[in-house]
Structure formats: C-alpha cells, structure tokens
Amino acid sequence: MYLAIDFIISPDSKVYVADVDAGLPWGAHQYHLTHLVHFGKPSDIFRRIEWTSRKIYGKTFKVYIQSLSFNESLKSLERWIAGQGPLPKNIHPGLRLQDRWIQYQLIKRIAPAPEMIPLDVEDLVGTDRFIERKKNVVLKRRVGKDERDWQFISEPSALWKLNLISHHFLLQEHVESKIGGYSLSIRSVVFGGEFMFMIGNLSSAPTSGHGILAFVSSGSPFGLSEKPFQTESFNQKSWESGIWTDESAPHDRSNEIQKELVAKTTLVLHELFIRRIKEISVRIERLYDGLDPSTLPKAYFEE
Numbered sequence: 341m342y343l344a345i346d347f348i349i350s351p352d353s354k355v356y357v358a359d360v361d362a363g364l365p366w367g368a369h370q371y372h373l374t375h376l377v378h379f380g381k382p383s384d385i386f387r388r389i390e391w392t393s394r395k396i397y398g399k400t401f402k403v404y405i406q407s408l409s410f411n412e413s414l415k416s417l418e419r420w421i422a423g424q425g426p427l428p429k430n431i432h433p434g435l436r437l438q439d440r441w442i443q444y445q446l447i448k449r450i451a452p453a454p455e456m457i458p459l460d461v462e463d464l465v466g467t468d469r470f471i472e473r474k475k476n477v478v479l480k481r482r483v484g485k486d487e488r489d490w491q492f493i494s495e496p497s498a499l500w501k502l503n504l505i506s507h508h509f510l511l512q513e514h515v516e517s518k519i520g521g522y523s524l525s526i527r528s529v530v531f532g533g534e535f536m537f538m539i540g541n542l543s544s545a546p547t548s549g550h551g552i553l554a555f556v557s558s559g560s561p562f563g564l565s566e567k568p569f570q571t572e573s574f575n576q577k578s579w580e581s582g583i584w585t586d587e588s589a590p591h592d593r594s595n596e597i598q599k600e601l602v603a604k605t606t607l608v609l610h611e612l613f614i615r616r617i618k619e620i621s622v623r624i625e626r627l628y629d630g631l632d633p634s635t636l637p638k639a640y641f642e643e
Contacts, residue, residue, distance in 0.1 A: 341629045342405070345621050346541075347526045348454075348517035353562075355616045356515055357453045358525060362437040362628055363414050365405050367529045369578035370553050370600060371537045377572050377602045378555035385537055386579055396532030402583045410434025410633070415584075417641075421484045431642050433633035440482050441510055442636055450627060451620045456512040458482070458640075459504060467511065468496040476514045479504075482640055507640045519607070520564045526556065526609075530621040533629070538617060540607035553600060554607040558614050569605035574598075 344361040368385050375383035393401040405411065410432035417435050419425035428435075436442050440456070447453045457470050459479070471477055471493060479499065480490045492514065493499050499511075517524045522542035529536040543551030552571060554564070578598045 341625060342531045343529065343621070343625050343628060345528045345530070345624060347528060347617050347620075348515055349519075349524065349526070349613065350515050350517065353613075354452065355613060355620070356517075357447050357451050357620065357624070359440070360437070360443050360447065360624065360628075363405070363408050363410060363434065364418075365401070365580045365584050366578075367527055367539070367580075368537070369580055369598065370527075371529070371539050372579070373574050373600055373602050374539050374553050374555040377604060378557075378606065389531060389536065392532045392534055392536075396534075405584055408434070411584075414438070417483075427641060431639075433636065436633055436636045436639045436642075437628070437631075438483050439639035439641075440480070442639060445637075446627065446631075447624065450623050454513040454515045456510050459506045459509040459511055461504070461506040464496075464500075467499070470511060471496050471499065474513045477511045478514050479509055479511060481508060482510055507643070519562075520567050522551070524607075526607075526617060528617050528621040530625040533622060533625060535618045535621055538614070540603075542603060542607075551601075552603045554603040554605060556614070557606045557608055558611045559608040560610055561608070562610055562613070563608055564603075564605045565608055566605035569603050571601050571603055574600045574602065 341362060342365055344364065344367045345357060346359040348356050348358045350356065368389060371385055372383045375381075375385070390401050393399060393404045397404050399407065408414075413428050413430065413432035413435055416425060416428035417431075417438060420427045441458050444453055444456050455474070457467070460467060475494070477493050478490060479493050479502075493511065519542070522544060525541045525543075526538055527541060528538040538556050540554035540556050541551050542554055545551070557565075576598060581598070
C-alpha cells in the first residue's frame with residue numbers, strides 16, 4: 341500500500357509517528373522539487389514508483405491507485421473534509437484508516453506515537469486527568485490535514501469553554517518538534533514494502549502543517565545546513581493530481597495549481613534518525629497492507 345507517514349522528533353531525540361495517509365498518492369511531486377533545488381536536476385522518483393508498482397502489483401501506479409477498493413469513497417470523503425461536498429452515502433471500511441483514533445490504536449502496537457484519547461464530553465473525569473497528567477495537549481479533528489480547530493489545551497477549563505461536539509475531536513499529547521526556530525515534521529513515503537523517499541517540512545506556525553519543503557540528507561550535526569536560508573517558489577500541477585483524480589469531476593485536485601515553497605537548505609538528520617524512520621515506515625506499510633478494514637472499529641463518521 342502507498343503510505344505517506346509523518347514523523348516528528350522530540351527535544352530528547354525520540355522519533356514519533358504523527359500521522360498516516362493511506363491511499364492518497366501525495367508527496368512524490370514535493371520530493372521531486374526538493375531534489376531539483378538541492379541537486380539542480382530532476383529526480384527519478386516517478387520512475388521508481390512506477391517500477392515498484394509494476395514489480396509488486398503487476399500494474400501501472402495509476403491503475404493501482406484507481407483499483408483500490410476504497411478509492412471512490414476516499415475521494416468523496418476528501419471533499420467532505422474540505423467542506424466541498426456531503427459525507428459519502430456508501431462508506432467503504434477502508435475509510436476507517438483516515439480516522440486518527442483508529443490509526444493510533446493500530447500504530448501504537450508497533451511504533452512510538454504521541455498518546456491520545458478521543459474527546460468524550462460525558463467523561464469529564466477521564467478527560468481532565470489526561471490533560472493534568474500530560475500538562476500540555478493539543479486538540480485536533482479526527483480527520484483532515486488542514487489542522488482546523490487545532491489548539492493547545494493546558495488546563496481542563498480551557499477545553500470545556502469550547503462547547504465541542506465530542507466525537508469529532510481527540511486530545512493528543514503535545515510533543516514539540518523544532519529545528520532552527522521552525523516546527524519540524526518529516527514525511528516518509530513507502531510503497532510495496534519498500535521505502536521510497538523522505539522530505540522535511542518547516543513551518544513557522546506552532547503546528548507542523550504545510551510549510552516550507554526541505555531536502556533531507558544524512559549527516560551531523562542535526563540541523564539546517566544554511567541558516568538563514570532562501571526559498572524557491574513553484575506553482576504547477578503535481579504529478580499525483582493526474583494519478584488519483586478525475587479531471588471531469590467537480591472539486592477535483594487534478595485541475596488545481598499546487599503552490600510549493602522549497603528551502604535552499606538541507607535538513608541534516610543523523611543516520612540513526614533516518615534508519616529509524618525507514619524501519620518504522622516499512623513496518624507500518626506491512627501492517628496496513630495485511631489489514632482487513634472490515635475488522636476495524638467503525639470510524640466516528642460511520643456512527
């Protein structure tokens with residue numbers, strides 16, 4: 341399965357899994373841009389993905405993505421998350437992998453992940469104890485990548501003033517991941533049991549959401565090779581947009597221009613970090629590839 345896995349690195353140098361995207365073929369275009377800025381020449385990542393798809397699954401990457409049993413439902417769910425359409429009428433069990441609470445219950449068995457609990461307004465005692473025990477937690481939606489409603493919660497009273505719909509949200513232990521004054525996350529993509537690439541994301545916001553892309557290289561010390569650094573801007577359709585989407589469909593990403601900002605610096609990671617991220621990525625991909633989604637608990641949007 342094609343997975344894009346986001347990692348963070350704590351101040352005490354521990355690697356954590358922050359999020360997992362299943363079935364969404366994003367990331368290769370971003371890596372290609374960081375390679376282009378770093379080396380001054382195109383990468384071969386698109387060829388590698390196509391070759392892996394044909395070798396492992398016996399079909400082109402586009403056919404592989406389009407043949408996923410939950411592909412059409414996932415397109416509808418993505419539009420619903422973005423507020424551009426209704427919730428899918430026929431929810432495929434594979435969409436359960438988009439629910440962060442279900443993700444966490446799968447991932448925590450095999451990899452380190454920040455502790456989390458689903459928000460339950462009827463369990464005031466349990467929720468308050470979690471906040472008091474962790475001291476600093478973040479509130480986030482159970483699906484989506486734009487981090488709407490994301491915010492720090494340092495005491496129970498701050499949470500209860502929000503009057504939230506409990507089943508839409510979860511509380512997660514806050515693990516600070518910083519480098520050079522930026523929030524840091526590292527996206528690792530694995531496909532067919534093989535590691536494909538990783539890219540750094542530098543954000544000036546408290547979260548490590550969509551920010552400035554950076555090429556990742558092994559070395560020491562851990563940090564950015566150039567500080568401060570310049571950036572290069574790209575405005576173009578991504579390679580993935582023609583893979584996953586249908587140009588004739590409304591609200592389709594294949595018609596969108598993707599705006600990316602790439603840092604003219606290198607994110608230098610210790611070899612130990614790189615090896616750890618690769619090992620965990622392949623381990624998660626093998627777990628997901630062997631799953632029967634119908635055996636998973638229902639996502640909150642199914643209830």
